[in-house]
Amino acid sequence: MPLTASLLLLLMAMAARPGVAKLLYDQIEVTWGGDHSFYYMEQPGVDVLALCLEETNGGSGFASKDAYLFGRFDIDIMLVANNSAGTVATFYLLPDEVPWQYHDEIDLEFLGNATGEPYTLHTNIFVDGAGGREQQFRLWFDPTTDFHTYSIEWNPKHIIILVDGTPVRAYKNHGVPFPTWQRMRLHGTLWNADEWATQGGRVKTDWTRAPFYAYYRNLRVTPCVPSPGVAWCGDEPPESAWFERRLDKAALKEAQEKHMIYDYCVDEKRFKEKGLPKECTTE
Ligand SMILES: *[C@@H]1O[C@H](CO)[C@@H](O)[C@H](O)[C@H]1NC(C)=O
Ligand SMILES: *[C@@H]1O[C@H](CO)[C@@H](O)[C@H](O)[C@H]1NC(C)=O
Numbered sequence: 001m002p003l004t005a006s007l008l009l010l011l012m013a014m015a016a017r018p019g020v021a022k023l024l025y026d027q028i029e030v031t032w033g034g035d036h037s038f039y040y041m042e043q044p045g046v047d048v049l050a051l052c053l054e055e056t057n058g059g060s061g062f063a064s065k066d067a068y069l070f071g072r073f074d075i076d077i078m079l080v081a082n083n084s085a086g087t088v089a090t091f092y093l094l095p096d097e098v099p100w101q102y103h104d105e106i107d108l109e110f111l112g113n114a115t116g117e118p119y120t121l122h123t124n125i126f127v128d129g130a131g132g133r134e135q136q137f138r139l140w141f142d143p144t145t146d147f148h149t150y151s152i153e154w155n156p157k158h159i160i161i162l163v164d165g166t167p168v169r170a171y172k173n174h175g176v177p178f179p180t181w182q183r184m185r186l187h188g189t190l191w192n193a194d195e196w197a198t199q200g201g202r203v204k205t206d207w208t209r210a211p212f213y214a215y216y217r218n219l220r221v222t223p224c225v226p227s228p229g230v231a232w233c234g235d236e237p238p239e240s241a242w243f244e245r246r247l248d249k250a251a252l253k254e255a256q257e258k259h260m261i262y263d264y265c266v267d268e269k270r271f272k273e274k275g276l277p278k279e280c281t282t283e
Contacts, residue, residue, distance in 0.1 A: 033060025059191030084112025086194030086205030127177035157243035
């Protein structure tokens with residue numbers, strides 16, 4: 001075989017190599033606290049970003065280089081170990097700077113706790129500048145000793161939040177405020193929120209334990225796929241049931257029964273005057 005032909009074949013084989021995850025380093029940018037956060041190689045082809053929180057230098061964070069309109073986003077996170085009270089690690093989708101009335105956000109926040117006490121996964125969804133859609137979960141494992149996978153599935157019909165593949169939250173677009181038109185970037189941060197995060201702000205960050213680290217790796221972005229014959233997800237006809245198949249309703253129900261500790265949709269006291277938000281009362 002002529003040299004050029006075999007070289008070409010080799011190059012094609014390399015380009016088509018399946019299953020090689022992208023390096024986090026190539027997908028994101030450290031946007032905040034870059035002088036005290038760092039990357040390391042965990043194994044060939046897998047790099048980890050260690051976000052750091054210190055008392056004087058503060059926290060740190062990253063943003064994805066690309067912005068997306070719909071998609072499935074998976075990331076592995078290992079949270080601050082031992083006494084993590086006061087610390088908050090996050091993973092969220094947010095558009096680039098827009099006026100507040102266009103502020104959309106899909107937000108996961110991991111609220112640290114005293115050693116041995118459980119972490120809380122706090123979630124919220126903002127649309128057109130309005131949030132107040134909090135649901136909270138007790139993680140059913142120790143999130144500090146191993147990496148676990150946290151995911152956001154965002155298609156025109158649903159926002160689904162999953163923990164290790166189990167759906168814990170679903171927000172359905174049935175004529176309620178829903179993010180449908182602007183690209184969002186993925187962010188991760190680690191910061192100090194001891195005025196409110198842990199046991200309502202009663203337990204403060206113990207700076208003698210600093211620096212604190214939260215570890216991120218394996219960011220996987222999977223584009224949204226529409227039903228056959230439809231050009232892109234935003235064109236999926238309203239009557240289509242295509243995206244219904246993306247949600248395991250039985251698994252969601254079970255996870256919520258077992259692990260949900262707060263749900264704005266049943267907080268009658270909070271919404272006594274205005275009534276529950278529309279998405280809480282529409283099937
Ligand atoms: C957490 O505590 C264990 C046991 O005391 C210790 O081995 C480990 O180094 C601590 N981890 C951190 C991040 O401080
Ligand atoms: C921390 O632990 C306490 C006691 O188990 C629990 O009430 C609380 O919800 C936990 N999480 C946070 C973020 O405070």
